[in-house]
Amino acid sequence: MLRRVAALLLLPMFLLMTVQARAAVVDDRGARIALAKPPQRIVTLLPxxxxxxxxxxxxxxxxxxxxxxxxxxxxxxxxxxxGVDDASIERIVALKPDLVLLSSSSRALQRLESLGVKVMGLDLKTFDDVRRALLRVSQVVGAGDAEAIWKRMNARIDAAAAALPANARGTTVYYEVSGGGYAASASSHVGAVLARLGAVNVVPGELGTVPKLNPEFVVRADPQLVMASRREIDELAARPGWHRIRAIRDKRVCTFAPAEGDVLARPGPRMGEAAEILARCLATPFSAAGRGPGWGQGAAPRRPAP
Incomplete structure (x- = not known):
């Protein structure tokens, strides 16, 4: 009888320990995030x-x-x-979050931790980072099927690659992330998708995921295709020596509407859609005479899928 009573008394403790163990996740800093129950009030500091x-x-x-x-x-x-560098600590604390998800390099991370706010730091730069973030967020939030989402995303990328014409494969590409010569290298999430589509990124991954390049580097690389946002397109041709680049000379330039740029810039669950946007650019027909879509017409604007 006494054993039975003791077991009943200890049962809540065992259940609590089980829940805590199930909710414990290690973030990209190596910090252990343990929550007694799935968070119901979440703040995110990255799109x-x-x-x-x-x-x-x-x-x-x-x-x-x-x-x-x-x-x-x-x-x-x-x-x-x-944002990453200017998050309002006061406003975040006032929201009484159970968990804040943010970049592991965010200035807000240590400040929030010092105030007793549960935080989870994640690095999102590469294609593999997307899978890791999906799995860890799914675990700590206690929702969704991360593996199923990952498989659907990859299937969509594979379908985009399979639909590309054979002559689009092997195209050398320069992808400008933002003004000032920052580019997506082969090791970035965009670089990984371009590789899956059969394109060749002229910016090697050894330079970092988003290196800042000297304009002469791109001139020497001489890509066949340039991808950039619409707001930067006028600046590209004016850069020293860029008129000699094949893509500029032959008007093989794809530009992206703001909604498309958001999809492409964010290493997250919409990478399947990103592959379709990049594939449309790669598949745009160009004649032997060099006639192409011209400035601003490489990728038709399309709203992100809901």
Whole structure:
């Protein structure tokens, strides 16, 4: 009888320990994140993390997001609390989050931890980072099937690659991330998708995921195709020596509308859609005479999938 009573008394403790063990996840800093129950009030400080939470089916648990999060549409109604380098600590704390998901290099991380806020730091730069973030966020949030999402995303990339014409494969590409010569290298998430599509990135991964390049580097690389956002397109041809680059000379330049640029820039669950956008650019027909889509017409604008 006494044993039975003792077992009943200890049962809640065992259940609590089980829940804690199930919720314990190690983030990209090596810090152990242990929660007694799945978080119900979540703040995200990266668009890719916002999209990851929503893709896992936990969008309704978000109580705040960074200033750049705009997909899915419902996050526009949430409080926006700054970005990687200028997050408003006061506003975040006022939201009383159970968990804040943010970059492991964010200035806000240590400050929030010192105030007793649970944080999870994640690095999102490469294609493999996307899978790791999916798995870890799914574990700590206690929602979604990360592996199923990963498989669907990869199937979509494979389908985009399979649909490309044979003559698009092997195209040398320069992908400009933002003004000032920052490029997506072969080791970036964009570089990984380009490789899956059969393209050749002229920026080697050894330079870092998003290196800042001397304009002469691109001139020497002489890519066959340039990809950039629409707001940077006028600047490219004016750079010293760039008129000699094949892509510029033959007008083989793809530009992306802001909504497309968001999909491409974010290493998150919409990488399948990113592959389709890049594939449309690679598949744009060019004649032997060099007639191409011209400036601003390489990738037709399309709204991100809901």
């Amino acid at each position: 890719s993390l916002t999209e990851t939470v929503c893709e896992l089916g936990a969008c309704e648990r978000l109580v705040g997001v960074d200033d750049y999060s705009n997909w899915p549409a419902q996050v526009a109604r949430l409080p926006h609390v700054g």
